Amino acid sequence: MDMDSLSIAEAWQEFDAHVIPLRASRAQHSDMRMAFYTGACAILEFTTAIAEIPDINQGVRLLDRLHAEKRAFLHEMELRNRKDKP
Structure with missing residues (x-):
């Protein structure tokens, strides 16, 4: 895994390509993207909180x-x- 190119957008593209059915509507696709990014943001908040625990x-x-x-x-x-x- 190349840490310099690691990104949420890249993870989303992988998820989009391998998980979301091709027959998903535009609205479903948009909802899935929103849920994916919301989950990624939550994980970043958890990671920050854990790193700050003395x-x-x-x-x-x-x-x-x-x-x-x-x-x-x-x-x-x-x-x-x-x-x-x-």
């Missing part, structure tokens, strides 16, 4: 909690996908 243990606890939240979401999506399959 107590490393508090930062680790926050990261652990965020990872637990992520794992719970992914588990929920996995269960939903299983339910949707015939």
